[in-house]
Amino acid sequence: xxxxxxxxxxDPPPRYFTLEDYEGGVARWCPxxxxxxxxxxxxxxxxxxxxxxxxxxxxxxxxxxxxxPHYMKxxxxxxxxxxxxxxACGIKSRRPDLDIWVATGDGDCCSIGxxxxxxxxxxxxxxxxxxxxxxxxxxxxxxxxxxxxxxFKSNTHPRGAWLPPLDPLQAMLGFTNVSFVGQAVDWNxxxxxxILRQAHAHKGLGFVRILQRCPTYSxxxxxxxxxxxxxxxxxxHDDGLPMTPELDRLFPNKEQxxxxxLGKARIAAANHERIPVGVLFRDPSRPIYDxxxxxxxxxxxxxxxxxxxxxxxxxxx
Amino acid sequence: xSTHVAEAAGTGxxxxxTVPQHIIEIVSDSGEGAQKAGQAFGAVxxxxxxxxxxxxxxxxxxxxxxxxxxxxSGIRIRVGSRTVTNMGDEADLVVAFNEQVLYGRITQHAFRxxxxxxLENRWATDDSPEIxxxxxxxxxxxxxxxxxxxxxxxxxxxxxxxxxxxxGKNMFVLGMLCSIYGFEVERALEEAAxxxxxxxxxxxxxxxxxxxxGYAYASDHIPIQFFVPxxxxxxxxxxxxxxxxxxxxxxxxxxxxxxxxxxxxxTSVSHYLGEAFHRVGGLLHQAEDEIAAxxxxxxxxYAGKTACTVTSGPGLALKTEFLGLxxxxxxxxxxxxxxxxxxxxxxxxxxxxGDLLASIWGQPGDSPKVVIAPATIEExxxxxxxxxxxxxxxxxxxxxxxxxxxxTGVQPIPRPNPQEEWLAPPIDQAPWDKKVLAYDWDVESxxxxxxxxxxxxxxxxxxxxSHTKDAHVAYDPDSNRVGMEMRSRKxxxxxxALKPPKVFGDESxxxxxxxxxxxxxxxIEEGVERARGEGQSVSAVHLRFMSPLEPGLxxxxxxxxxxxxxxxxxSDPEDSPIDKPNRRRSQLAILLRDQTLVDVDSWTRVEGxxxxxxxxxxxxxxxxxxxxxxxx
Ligand SMILES: Cc1ncc(C[n+]2csc(CCOP(=O)(O)OP(=O)(O)O)c2C)c(N)n1
Numbered sequence: 001x002x003x004x005x006x007x008x009x010x011d012p013p014p015r016y017f018t019l020e021d022y023e024g025g026v027a028r029w030c031p032x033x034x035x036x037x038x039x040x041x042x043x044x045x046x047x048x049x050x051x052x053x054x055x056x057x058x059x060x061x062x063x064x065x066x067x068x069p070h071y072m073k074x075x076x077x078x079x080x081x082x083x084x085x086x087x088a089c090g091i092k093s094r095r096p097d098l099d100i101w102v103a104t105g106d107g108d109c110c111s112i113g114x115x116x117x118x119x120x121x122x123x124x125x126x127x128x129x130x131x132x133x134x135x136x137x138x139x140x141x142x143x144x145x146x147x148x149x150x151x152f153k154s155n156t157h158p159r160g161a162w163l164p165p166l167d168p169l170q171a172m173l174g175f176t177n178v179s180f181v182g183q184a185v186d187w188n189x190x191x192x193x194x195i196l197r198q199a200h201a202h203k204g205l206g207f208v209r210i211l212q213r214c215p216t217y218s219x220x221x222x223x224x225x226x227x228x229x230x231x232x233x234x235x236x237h238d239d240g241l242p243m244t245p246e247l248d249r250l251f252p253n254k255e256q257x258x259x260x261x262l263g264k265a266r267i268a269a270a271n272h273e274r275i276p277v278g279v280l281f282r283d284p285s286r287p288i289y290d291x292x293x294x295x296x297x298x299x300x301x302x303x304x305x306x307x308x309x310x311x312x313x314x315x316x317x
Numbered sequence: 318x319s320t321h322v323a324e325a326a327g328t329g330x331x332x333x334x335t336v337p338q339h340i341i342e343i344v345s346d347s348g349e350g351a352q353k354a355g356q357a358f359g360a361v362x363x364x365x366x367x368x369x370x371x372x373x374x375x376x377x378x379x380x381x382x383x384x385x386x387x388x389x390s391g392i393r394i395r396v397g398s399r400t401v402t403n404m405g406d407e408a409d410l411v412v413a414f415n416e417q418v419l420y421g422r423i424t425q426h427a428f429r430x431x432x433x434x435x436l437e438n439r440w441a442t443d444d445s446p447e448i449x450x451x452x453x454x455x456x457x458x459x460x461x462x463x464x465x466x467x468x469x470x471x472x473x474x475x476x477x478x479x480x481x482x483x484x485g486k487n488m489f490v491l492g493m494l495c496s497i498y499g500f501e502v503e504r505a506l507e508e509a510a511x512x513x514x515x516x517x518x519x520x521x522x523x524x525x526x527x528x529x530x531g532y533a534y535a536s537d538h539i540p541i542q543f544f545v546p547x548x549x550x551x552x553x554x555x556x557x558x559x560x561x562x563x564x565x566x567x568x569x570x571x572x573x574x575x576x577x578x579x580x581x582x583x584t585s586v587s588h589y590l591g592e593a594f595h596r597v598g599g600l601l602h603q604a605e606d607e608i609a610a611x612x613x614x615x616x617x618x619y620a621g622k623t624a625c626t627v628t629s630g631p632g633l634a635l636k637t638e639f640l641g642l643x644x645x646x647x648x649x650x651x652x653x654x655x656x657x658x659x660x661x662x663x664x665x666x667x668x669x670x671g672d673l674l675a676s677i678w679g680q681p682g683d684s685p686k687v688v689i690a691p692a693t694i695e696e697x698x699x700x701x702x703x704x705x706x707x708x709x710x711x712x713x714x715x716x717x718x719x720x721x722x723x724x725t726g727v728q729p730i731p732r733p734n735p736q737e738e739w740l741a742p743p744i745d746q747a748p749w750d751k752k753v754l755a756y757d758w759d760v761e762s763x764x765x766x767x768x769x770x771x772x773x774x775x776x777x778x779x780x781x782x783s784h785t786k787d788a789h790v791a792y793d794p795d796s797n798r799v800g801m802e803m804r805s806r807k808x809x810x811x812x813x814a815l816k817p818p819k820v821f822g823d824e825s826x827x828x829x830x831x832x833x834x835x836x837x838x839x840x841i842e843e844g845v846e847r848a849r850g851e852g853q854s855v856s857a858v859h860l861r862f863m864s865p866l867e868p869g870l871x872x873x874x875x876x877x878x879x880x881x882x883x884x885x886x887x888s889d890p891e892d893s894p895i896d897k898p899n900r901r902r903s904q905l906a907i908l909l910r911d912q913t914l915v916d917v918d919s920w921t922r923v924e925g926x927x928x929x930x931x932x933x934x935x936x937x938x939x940x941x942x943x944x945x946x947x948x949x
Contacts, residue, residue, distance in 0.1 A: 024778075025789075052773065053773075053776055054770065054771055054772055054773040054774070054775065054776060055770070055771060057620075057770050058778075059616075062781075069778045070778050070780070070790065072778075073776060074776055075768075075770040075775075075776050075777065075778070076776075076777070076778030076779065077616070077619055077778070077779045078778055078779065078780040078781065078782070079612070079615075079642060079779075079781060080612075080638055080639060080642055080781065083608060083609075083612045083639070085609075085612075086604065086608070086609035086610075086612030086613045086616065087612045087613070087615055087616035087619070088616060089613055089616060090574070090576065090602075090612060090613035090614060090615060090616020090617040090618075090619075090620070090624070091616040091617065091619060091620040091770070092616075093574060093600060093602065093613065093616070093617055094573060094574060094600065094617055094620065094622045095620045095621070095622075095770065095771070097771065098620065098770055098771065115605055115606060115609070116605065116608075116609055116612075118605075119604075119605040119609065293600050293602065295595060295598075295600065296595055296597070296598025296599060296600065297598065298598070299597060299598025301737055301740050301742075303597075303598070304568075304571070304597045304598065304740055305735060305737060305740070307568075307596040307597045308565070308568050308569050308597060308735045309735060310596070311565060311568065311593055311596065311597075312555055312565065312732055312733065312735070315555035315556055315557050315561070315565075316553070316554070316555050316732060317360070317363050317364040317554050317555065317556055317729060
């Protein structure tokens, strides 16, 4: 199963990858689902960065959005509900050469997987995490999610959600060692692409919460936002999301926001009147767990044998 | 190793009693260093060529009050002239720092008539009249029970050398034991020098002084002296406990990533790896919980790295869902479960073999996987290497079931000789032949080659959903059935490669056959040997493969009039109030009855204790008696 092949090429001919090289099976989300836009954005970034498909791993949990890996033509891991992050960290731990994209839903990440979420932020491993936040459980057909707004009617709360929704941005900006938090909306591909690219370029865990329409169960939650972009506040900065003429045209409200300022990021996240989009926080100087987990990679078989023998001799009589 | 003859001659004064084996205990309040002294004494015995098995005596609480019965903390050391495989029956000699902790041991049937008890006597003159009375009463009671009590002024003697005898007493006792058993005092001095190497010369010197004082005191004042001859040709050995053996096995198996969450009694594997794993370039990841631990290991395995997770019962329960995913996605993975008492938090520090069926069947749906169980500390090492190989050969998780008895038992074992082929070779990153599907099952064995991220052309999505050979999600009836068949076929193929187990005793058959698994082998075989010595027709079989089971069991079982599954897990005894047909059999009996259709009975104990040869011997008498009554 293992073992080096002798015909292994050290000098592969230069390859150029097109979008098709990242496009897997036909995506089977509902018509109008916000997930399509995210898939396209990721495939475009892969092509722009010319990431070899064999080096890309899409990791997900369970949910509609977690079907994501099946629609990429790269390696993929479609695992358990709530558990994509431990798997992604395990993959990355000893394979710094792999490019990891995690797709997770609001139920997946903020409910059943919330424990892993906190710790993955703290591990801060070099990967991109996309929270597909549609404020509802889609796959299991319309149950309340931790991010459902108060009054949201679902099959589990037909008279309306009672508890205040969990705010993933505010939560994350309180987690230890958070290093990148962005927010995008699925219906603005330019913004989505720009923010995901920033998250991907970030050395550490680039986390992007994507407000994502579920036309079947939660379309109404984002309807207003989609119709009136003035409810959104675009955060731009030369060290964050740089302003472009296109973005300028699309967003009536914008603000200069220095993403290195955690305090300001928290204030921006807490603004529920004007929903912030852009890069809220970025600190590339935070320690990444990869630097610890990569230790000892490439130890030769001879050195291992010597060390094991030395260990056994420590117990020798 | 030849010095032991000289030792015996040098210190033996002629009055030394030669014994083939001896069981020694040191019992104290926790924090008085009894375990340290006992481990050092065990090392002295092992290094002098004796067979040794040590078991920790663990109090029920972390910090029990002083002088309480539940607070008995310490160690048992069984020394013998041949390989010692279990803790034995009642102790022959006990050193106790107070009389109350002895009661704790008495309820555990640790002593017999004639057991020598060397008892600290400072309590006889304690300031508190209550303590003086308790001590006097105990003394009388112990003598009535037939123990041979020797009162010793341990504290008073230690005070001549240190102002804090509470922490120094243990080394005084180590010196005493060396004198009583005729070992050169230098052996103990070496151990102390090692134990206290980080504490500075002064501390080492003080402890050396205490050891010498204990040695001299015993030579002059303690009237009992024993000699346990050395083993013939013990060979090159290492002294380890089962968890250290697992840790060493992990390194020798070329395992690259160990992800775990602390849980007794598995934690010390990670303590050992924390110290040593980086030396072989390995990664020890302490995850946020057991689910994340196995998820992390699974991620590493998916990415082509050999991975392992180490846990105990409650952790195994949490890992269940991921285990099913590893079966479904066909990922190699080694899971070590150091079993403890259950259900729930149960007996966290004590032994049980209660995870057998949970390991085999604990996942939702049918999830065939390999489950193996080392029977000895030596096997704890080698089974990790076997597990890794099987996991890769069959692209499956492999559970290694050890238990608290193996985990904490310390024994000299032959030094393994690590081989290059045990280590994981570098992962294959050569282009993948696109004609080969991600699950290109060999219909005979269910095995298939595995693409690894980084291999161009091998791109596939691992999914826990029902899928086809090319890893595509498929809900149709055929795909689901074929996937199930292929995963199950792995066990069939592995079973074909196994040999029937050896019969200990009489292969041709007889009256009674005991079937055991895991850590109980030493006790079972010693009990059987004793009964056979008395002419009884009893034999034993010990299983190492639990899933799949070793072949040929039915044929062996049919040669005996009665077959009894032995284990440290619950079963309704024969005289329980439940109707006979509804009796709940032991986990092992359920497996064996299913496999062989033989009417296998069960005999089990769930007292948080390892089985002892004596209890096995009694069980044999009981079953042979029933058999005789049935026949007459
Ligand atoms: C252990 C476990 N519990 C429950 C489920 C059922 N389940 C599947 S997806 C899901 C929630 C999906 O919601 P979300 O994560 O928000 O993703 P979406 O489908 O909305 O994209 C649930 C409860 C499961 N698969 N596994």
